[in-house]
Amino acid sequence: MSFSDGVRSGMAGLAVLMLAACGQSGPATVEAPAEPAPVETPVPEPAAFAPTAADFKCIRDMHAVRGFYVDNLLGYLEETVAVAESETGGVYPPGSVVQLVPGEVMVKRQPGFNAATKDWEFFELDVTAEGAAIRVRGADEVVNQFGGNCLACHEKAKPEFDLICEQTHGCDPIPLTPVMVKAIQNTDPRCAPVENLPADQLEALAALQAFREATTAN
Ligand code: HEC
Numbered sequence: 001m002s003f004s005d006g007v008r009s010g011m012a013g014l015a016v017l018m019l020a021a022c023g024q025s026g027p028a029t030v031e032a033p034a035e036p037a038p039v040e041t042p043v044p045e046p047a048a049f050a051p052t053a054a055d056f057k058c059i060r061d062m063h064a065v066r067g068f069y070v071d072n073l074l075g076y077l078e079e080t081v082a083v084a085e086s087e088t089g090g091v092y093p094p095g096s097v098v099q100l101v102p103g104e105v106m107v108k109r110q111p112g113f114n115a116a117t118k119d120w121e122f123f124e125l126d127v128t129a130e131g132a133a134i135r136v137r138g139a140d141e142v143v144n145q146f147g148g149n150c151l152a153c154h155e156k157a158k159p160e161f162d163l164i165c166e167q168t169h170g171c172d173p174i175p176l177t178p179v180m181v182k183a184i185q186n187t188d189p190r191c192a193p194v195e196n197l198p199a200d201q202l203e204a205l206a207a208l209q210a211f212r213e214a215t216t217a218n
Pocket of ligand 1: 067068098099100104105106122123124142143144145148149150151153154163164165166167171172173174176
């Protein structure tokens with residue numbers, strides 16, 4: 001337990017006292033079986049805030065969790081990481097930024113931003129060595145460059161995962177293999193180049209390039 005602010009210290013302190021009491025007196029208590037519950041990471045409700053293109057940086061400078069990256073624009077990185085790392089899910093705190101590839105982002109806005117998207121804002125970015133430009137942003141209406149509505153896919157995630165798909169939360173899959181994703185992350189033009197990409201990632205990039213040429217040629 002390493003909560004840094006004082007918001008939950010009352011609860012945490014109470015829990016510690018109860019544990020201490022159990023440990024020091026009386027017969028051993030039988031622990032109730034742990035119910036797998038989504039993690040709760042309440043943070044103070046923020047004032048309205050609106051991310052700008054300057055908030056989106058080299059994907060590999062974000063915090064890596066399994067295959068994706070997270071950050072928090074309001075200083076609640078610890079709470080964001082706790083939800084991302086939880087196997088039972090949870091509600092991401094406001095300010096959370098989630099990315100799998102440089103060009104697509106989800107940002108958790110302030111409560112009340114949009115009920116249908118659970119307050120997530122979806123972004124599609126154009127990224128170059130100079131930085132990110134926002135191509136589209138918004139809530140349930142945002143469609144990516146392949147014609148897919150972000151929410152239509154992401155809302156299939158099991159409710160405890162707060163619209164985060166990964167590979168096992170119930171969303172329809174995307175046509176990118178984990179090696180392709182890794183290769184795309186490693187060639188984010190905003191980051192310092194990765195020297196000597198492994199052969200499987202080079203092959204993945206070549207396959208993506210061929211796919212792009214085939215789909216733009218017709
Ligand atoms: C065809 C369905 C589909 C569409 C359309 C789609 N996504 Fe996703 N998205 C997925 C799946 C599935 C994953 C998980 C892929 C993986 O981990 O291999 C994912 C992953 C992500 C992630 C990483 C966190 C997570 O949920 O695993 C972000 C962020 C994201 N998508 C944003 C977007 C945005 C923004 C849009 C629209 C501009 C969008 N997506 C459109 C299906 C989709």
